[in-house]
Amino acid sequence: MPRPIDEFLAAWAALSGLGEEESGWRGIPVTSAGVCELMAARRFPGNEEALLACFPTARLESSERLPEGKGFEVVRADPFGDCRTWIALSRKESGSPELFAEMVGDVAGAMDTEAAGGEAVILRTMLRRVRMWQQFMSRGAGPLSPEAELGLAGELYFMTLLLDAGVLPESVVRGWVGPDDAPQDFLLGDGAIEVKATMSSSGFPVKIGSLEQLDDAVASPLFLAAVRFASTEGGATLPEMVAEVSRRLEGEPGVTTHLSERLMAAGYSETHAGQYSRRFEPKEKRVLFVTEGFPRLTPGVVPPGVTRVLYEINLDHAGEFLREFEVALSQLGTTK
Numbered sequence: 031m032p033r034p035i036d037e038f039l040a041a042w043a044a045l046s047g048l049g050e051e052e053s054g055w056r057g058i059p060v061t062s063a064g065v066c067e068l069m070a071a072r073r074f075p076g077n078e079e080a081l082l083a084c085f086p087t088a089r090l091e092s093s094e095r096l097p098e099g100k101g102f103e104v105v106r107a108d109p110f111g112d113c114r115t116w117i118a119l120s121r122k123e124s125g126s127p128e129l130f131a132e133m134v135g136d137v138a139g140a141m142d143t144e145a146a147g148g149e150a151v152i153l154r155t156m157l158r159r160v161r162m163w164q165q166f167m168s169r170g171a172g173p174l175s176p177e178a179e180l181g182l183a184g185e186l187y188f189m190t191l192l193l194d195a196g197v198l199p200e201s202v203v204r205g206w207v208g209p210d211d212a213p214q215d216f217l218l219g220d221g222a223i224e225v226k227a228t229m230s231s232s233g234f235p236v237k238i239g240s241l242e243q244l245d246d247a248v249a250s251p252l253f254l255a256a257v258r259f260a261s262t263e264g265g266a267t268l269p270e271m272v273a274e275v276s277r278r279l280e281g282e283p284g285v286t287t288h289l290s291e292r293l294m295a296a297g298y299s300e301t302h303a304g305q306y307s308r309r310f311e312p313k314e315k316r317v318l319f320v321t322e323g324f325p326r327l328t329p330g331v332v333p334p335g336v337t338r339v340l341y342e343i344n345l346d347h348a349g350e351f352l353r354e355f356e357v358a359l360s361q362l363g364t365t366k
Contacts, residue, residue: 032135032136032138033061033135033138033139033142034135035131035132035134035135037060038060038070038131038134038135038138039131041058041060041069042070042079044058045057045058045071045072046077047077048072048074052074052075053074053075054109055071055072055073055074055080055082055107055109055118056071056072056074057069057071057072057080057109058070058071061138061142063083063138063142063145063152064146064147064148064149064152065086066083066084066085066086066141066145066152066153067083067084068141069081069082069083069084070082071109073120076123078121078122079120079121079127079130079131079134080120080121081120081134081137082116083116083117083118083119083141083153083156084115084116085114085116085117085149085152085153086114086115086149087114087149088115088149088152090106090115090117090153096117097157097160097163097164098164099163099164099167099168101121101122101126101130101167102119102120102122102130102133103119103120104117104120104160105117105118105120117153117156117157119134119137119156119160128301129299129301132301133163136159136290136294137156137159137163140155140156140159140287141155141156143155158291159291162291163294165294165295166294166297166299173306174297174298174302174306176308178296178297179268179306179308180259180310181225182268182296182297182298183227183259183271184225184227184257185206185208185225186268186271186274186275187227187257187310187312188216188223188255188257188315189202189203189206189275190274190275190278191315191355192216192218192364193275193278195355195356195364195365196365197218197364199279199285200282200284200285201218201219201364202218203279203285203288203289203292205217206292208225209293209295209296209297210295213240213242213245213248213249214243214248214252217249218362219359219364220250220251220362220363221249221250221252221361222252222253223252223254223358223362224243224244224252224254224320225255225256225257226254226255226257227256227257227258227259228256228259229258229260229261230258231260233345233346234256234258234314234316234345234346235342235343235344235345236256236342236345237341238326238339238340238341238342239340240338240339241329241332241336241337241338241339242328244320244326244327245326245328245330247328247330251321251358251361252319252320253317253318253319253320253358253362254317254318255315255317255318255355255358256316256318257312257314258312258313258314258315259311259312259313260310260311260313261308261309261310261311262309262311263309264309265312266309266310266311267308267309268298268303268306268310269300269306271310272293272298275289276289315355316345316352317352317353317354318345318348318351318352318353319351319352319353319358319361320351323350323351324351325348326343327339
């Protein structure tokens, strides 16, 4: 869970402007993650906010490349000359103070969750979490586009159906690979599920974004799971859908942490939650078995030289491939 950032904000405010004519770090201890001390700090003369984390005995290889993204950087630091490993997560001048504060709270919370694993695990957790933010910010660090919002709503909807069907929470969340721009959204059991969402009231159109997306040579068995949403008062907003999936994962701290990382990689941040007011009410779902004869384009059926495609399928013309959701899960080997 993200750590409350009030203490960090207060410490940064107290440090602001101190030592502007000096060079180096000034910090205030805020909390700890196991044996690792965490400080709210500023680096001068730039006066940038930072999270300083101390690792008493853990070491990083000198050749290890530290993450860096839009609005922040990670550097090795030596604020006290104590020969211990200090890692600084600092805001760049171009970075949003509000988004950086959320990032610090999230990273510190993830480190605290892994405190029992020892400082080497905490160090790796810090760097892994920062890389998730790096991936998030590479998408622009703004709210999702309406199309991306619809797509994420569809994936969260089917995630709840998978959990309801008894698929193990860890399998569901770790199998959600869509945020990594994988060909399909879920790798489950022996195959994969590609998820599509539409709000069209005419036909059942879905957009296919690549030649590999419906290629069962990439993953087999392969299913296309589609949901038709309506925008009604009875529907849920994207933040409400995120909260519902998180609620179903209560008691699974490692899985919950991985979910938040997956959401971040998908471009979702709580900072933008207030901007997602559209409501999604599922009206119809279809699950189709992607096999020979299915209406699709794949590398094997397009002329040489065609390397990228974007096309649309009307699923009303693919009725012979419909399968019950439970049958699809059985074919995938995720249920008995």
